[in-house]
Amino acid sequence: MELRSFKNQVYSELAEMTRALANPHRLEMLELLAQGAASVESIAAETGLSVANASQHLQTLKKTRLVASRKDGKYRYYELANTDVFRVWMELRQLGFSQNAHIEKLIRDFRTEPGTLECVTTDDLLQRLRKRQAILLDVRPRQEYEQGHIASARSIPVRELMDQLNALPRDREIVAYCRGPLCAMADDAVQLLKKKGYRASRLEIGYPEWKTIGLPVET
């Protein structure tokens, strides 16, 4: 085969895959699927799309093997094809943050609105957990917690937090985490906890990032 033709083919295949990533809804879906498998209906609800539209987008992702799916009863569950897909999403997000001041500003503005900026780093958290200084809280929907969570975390979905406050000790610091740096669940939880007199802060990353860098998880 001729060199130019070879190059054209390889770059075209890679561009086709990249094009499948290059849509705001599909990026959001990838981040959602990084939490674990989900049905078309739940993905549509979470992203605010119609079911037909969500289904079309998922098929676009599937065509380039970025996601896989299996059918269970009348539901079809989609999931990330492998961890490399999430790695690419992490790198893209990182690049966006470093290149696009507008994105950084959007996040900064959104975060400071509720007045909860303090983030706990991963190293910080590991230390505090070792010294039993902190309690780790997974505030994602329970179904996501059950598909996998950070080792030693307990589950109180942010929607149930108000009703379960008495289950939390007031003498220890609480660290909340959620889906990742773009997710607001942990922010909301921290805001509520602080208002109720707890010492609380959010973890800077989410469950998929924790898992991807190889730190201990449970199922």
Added chain:
Amino acid sequence: MELRSFKNQVYSELAEMTRALANPHRLEMLELLAQGAASVESIAAETGLSVANASQHLQTLKKTRLVASRKDGKYRYYELANTDVFRVWMELRQLGFSQNAHIEKLIRDFRTEPGTLECVTTDDLLQRLRKRQAILLDVRPRQEYEQGHIASARSIPVRELMDQLNALPRDREIVAYCRGPLCAMADDAVQLLKKKGYRASRLEIGYPEWKTIGLPVET
């Protein structure tokens, strides 16, 4: 700001950047620019595009700040905005290789045609260089070598190799490298060297990968 509106804005910005990546010619340009700055004319020639078309693509990359440009005399030189851009390209390429069997097959078929499959790994090369068992050859165009190359490498562009064979000792193994895993220059060089009775093999990665993982380079 409302949560959905915030998410829509962030994902849209990230998707816009990803869309700038999602074109075969632009991916090829990024790989080329990873070797160093280049003028529009040379990029157009290397990628086989018309100058006007290449210019348009470069402006698409520039709009999302993936590349930067500076004018010098009547030439305008484009270069990667920062190393994160190349990291993303590496991850995308890696994902393509792992997800798309067709891409792997294309590369395997192209490589085995000249019958030169043996690749030297990075660790291998470092060892052999330490023991002075191997000579390292940069076979990219001289202009790229001059913008940066692997420490201790000498430059013989693949086009000049035939005329400079007598400058190479026959008693040591020769390791050739070029632009990266998708580039055929090192393959061509190895093929020629072997035909002339040298022991030769190619490095599995190229200069930009070497530099990105933090190994020693020279300018």
Added chain:
DNA sequence: CAATTAATCAATCATATTATTGAATAATAG
């Protein structure tokens, strides 16, 4: 079996992307 539910399909319209062409700028050389 009919009704319900989850997901996909197929068609359509509006919008975006890309290659091509020729004209317009901008810097340099003679």
Added chain:
DNA sequence: CTATTATTCAATAATATGATTGATTAATTG
């Protein structure tokens, strides 16, 4: 200053993408 060279701009046409709609398929429930 004029000619040349490198690049960009602007307009166009062909093609691709994405949201919407209503119909269809497949599994489950009563």
